[in-house]
Amino acid sequence: MSKKKFISEVLKSTGTIGALSPSSSFLAAKMLEPIDFSKADCIVEFGPGTGVFTHKLLEKMKPEAKLLAFEINPSFIEELEKINDPRLIVINDSAEKIQDYLDQHHFTSADYIISSLPFAMIPDAVVHNILTNSDNALSENGKYIQFQYSLNAKKKLQSYFSEVRINFTFLNLPPAFIYICSK
Numbered sequence: 001m002s003k004k005k006f007i008s009e010v011l012k013s014t015g016t017i018g019a020l021s022p023s024s025s026f027l028a029a030k031m032l033e034p035i036d037f038s039k040a041d042c043i044v045e046f047g048p049g050t051g052v053f054t055h056k057l058l059e060k061m062k063p064e065a066k067l068l069a070f071e072i073n074p075s076f077i078e079e080l081e082k083i084n085d086p087r088l089i090v091i092n093d094s095a096e097k098i099q100d101y102l103d104q105h106h107f108t109s110a111d112y113i114i115s116s117l118p119f120a121m122i123p124d125a126v127v128h129n130i131l132t133n134s135d136n137a138l139s140e141n142g143k144y145i146q147f148q149y150s151l152n153a154k155k156k157l158q159s160y161f162s163e164v165r166i167n168f169t170f171l172n173l174p175p176a177f178i179y180i181c182s183k
């Protein structure tokens with residue numbers, strides 16, 4: 001999907017996208033840095049959009065691993081469904097439903113959750129459900145990795161996860177903070 005089409009989706013959406021263009025490959029690399037791909041059997045992605053992180057994840061994942069990608073925008077779903085990789089499961093539903101879909105695909109937990117969700121644009125009750133369900137769904141050594149454009153999410157994430165480390169990259173528009181959260 002072109003940047004122009006992405007922007008037209010942003011204008012059509014009611015604030016649920018929360019970005020003006022897809023993330024950079026530099027941000028993608030920082031988001032994936034904490035992942036030990038040799039140990040990741042089940043990776044979950046929230047808000048893949050046009051698939052910037054999805055493609056990078058699939059490049060690095062083991063042949064037998066699975067990626068469950070939750071997206072609510074129908075145009076982005078159409079784009080993601082064009083990715084021809086049997087490891088990718090595209091889910092047209094809200095991130096809140098993570099446990100239902102892990103169960104459906106016979107996973108007891110997720111090893112990593114990679115989230116681009118725009119917390120500032122999502123109602124507090126929904127964010128609460130997403131973070132509670134994510135913490136419950138993570139495996140013992142699992143990590144929840146989230147980017148945001150500010151440090152505002154720090155306190156919130158600290159109230160759901162035992163440890164929150166923060167990384168940063170200038171090489172994205174706008175520059176982004178990467179939160180790496182441990183169960």
Ligand SMILES: C[S@@+](CC[C@H](N)C(=O)[O-])C[C@H]1O[C@@H](n2cnc3c(N)ncnc32)[C@H](O)[C@@H]1O
Nearest residue numbers: 019022023047048049070071072073094095116
């Ligand atoms: C900031 S965009 C990120 C897109 C892409 N990952 C990137 O970094 O370029 C956020 C995405 O989250 C999706 N989204 C928003 N609320 C969601 C929800 N409750 N569940 C799943 N996806 C959601 C939006 O449709 C949008 O595609």
